[in-house]
Amino acid sequence: MYVVTLLLPSCFLITLDLFSFLLPPQSTDRSSFKMTLILGYSVFLLIMNDLLPITGNTIPLINVFFSLCLVLMVTSLLETIFITNLLSNSSDFSPIPQWMRMLFLNCLGCLVCIPQRSKRPKSSEPETTNKYDVKPPKMGGPAEEDKALQELKSLSNILHTIRFEVEQQQKGNQSSEEWIQVGFIIDRLLFGIYIVFISVSFITIIIVWVNSSNQ
Numbered sequence: 001m002y003v004v005t006l007l008l009p010s011c012f013l014i015t016l017d018l019f020s021f022l023l024p025p026q027s028t029d030r031s032s033f034k035m036t037l038i039l040g041y042s043v044f045l046l047i048m049n050d051l052l053p054i055t056g057n058t059i060p061l062i063n064v065f066f067s068l069c070l071v072l073m074v075t076s077l078l079e080t081i082f083i084t085n086l087l088s089n090s091s092d093f094s095p096i097p098q099w100m101r102m103l104f105l106n107c108l109g110c111l112v113c114i115p116q117r118s119k120r121p122k123s124s125e126p127e128t129t130n131k132y133d134v135k136p137p138k139m140g141g142p143a144e145e146d147k148a149l150q151e152l153k154s155l156s157n158i159l160h161t162i163r164f165e166v167e168q169q170q171k172g173n174q175s176s177e178e179w180i181q182v183g184f185i186i187d188r189l190l191f192g193i194y195i196v197f198i199s200v201s202f203i204t205i206i207i208v209w210v211n212s213s214n215q
Contacts, residue, residue: 006048006062010069013041017073018198025183026078026087034077041073056118063206072198079194083187090179106180112188114181183200 017037023030045066109115 007065010041010066011042014036014069014072014198017076018194021077021187021194025083025187026180028203031077032083034073034080038070038073038077038122045070061209066212068201068205072194072201077193079187079190083183085187086183087180090183091176093175095175095177096178096182101178101180104185105178108189109181109185112185112192114185114188117173 003114017034020030020037021035
């Protein structure tokens with residue numbers, strides 16, 4: 001009776017929480033889904049509270065199982081909140097440090113099968129020589145030459161300003177993409193740790209349960 005009414009629903013909810021890692025972390029659907037699971041599991045525990053065995057000073061193993069399931073769900077929700085905040089505010093962060101780039105993008109990225117994205121090729125420096133060997137037009141007098149020279153200087157300053165802004169924007173986009181990739185790597189890594197922890201916890205509880213029932 002306890003297996004059908006208590007254990008199987010808990011295992012189903014934990015399985016749903018595990019597969020919710022497949023949802024895109026940058027959207028709010030995952031966090032809402034996990035919050036719904038926690039709320040449903042809390043209501044389930046309140047309803048099934050009367051079915052739990054009443055013992056003395058010892059804590060029943062089934063209560064430990066339920067507490068472990070609830071802790072796993074809450075931990076999964078906290079991880080989702082952290083990853084969502086990291087992905088949403090990636091453009092506001094400073095450039096990723098070199099040690100973090102080496103640790104996450106190179107080492108952990110290969111471990112969780114998320115390769116580092118290739119960097120965009122840098123734009124070549126403008127040549128100072130006249131590529132097409134076009135000679136400047138001859139001016140009628142010194143006044144016209146001074147006016148044309150001032151216009152060329154003004155145009156050159158504008159072009160340098162535009163180029164500087166474009167380079168800064170490209171650097172910001174590259175930093176944002178690196179932080180987003182770090183978020184995906186952390187999410188995939190915690191997903192693997194979550195699977196291992198659930199497997200070890202369930203196997204341990206099953207072994208303890210079998211040993212206690214045989215005694």
